[in-house]
């Protein structure tokens with residue numbers, strides 16, 4: 001992806017993973033995580049090339065809180081998009097923060113088995129997986145349909 005120069009001279013280029021990372025970091029800045037104190041950002045790229053992002057939004061009733069990935073997927077669906085090519089999750093700390101089980105299933109609803117799931121720390125990308133690696137033998141949208 002090419003970006004217009006900010007001010008004359010050198011053109012600024014940003015690769016697609018940098019763009020996802022920036023979007024996820026920006027979303028993470030607005031995470032609402034007063035209970036866990038664990039802010040998470042997510043961003044995803046769709047087939048059209050558009051990027052959608054989200055952050056976790058917690059609740060005093062703990063189980064009602066939502067994950068960053070769920071929030072990014074809702075933003076995507078609201079824009080009428082239905083196919084995720086790659087998604088990136090960013091969080092602080094030493095551990096790899098991969099999507100929780102529920103979010104893996106949420107991603108599966110809108111992504112093929114080879115979709116990429118990137119995991120980042122605040123300092124940048126740490127690992128990349130395919131959805132199939134994180135959710136093997138998945139139950140997907142075409143499995144549960146019974147023909148009339």
Ligand SMILES: O=c1ccn([C@H]2C[C@H](O)[C@@H](CO)O2)c(=O)[nH]1
Pocket residue numbers: 033036038039040055056057058065066067068069089097098099100103
């Ligand atoms: O992949 C993840 C893992 C955790 N969380 C959130 C849920 C909760 O608000 C907080 C602590 O688990 O982090 C996410 O949003 N995405």
Ligand SMILES: [Zn+2]
Pocket residue numbers: 067068069070099100101102103104
């Ligand atoms: Zn989740």
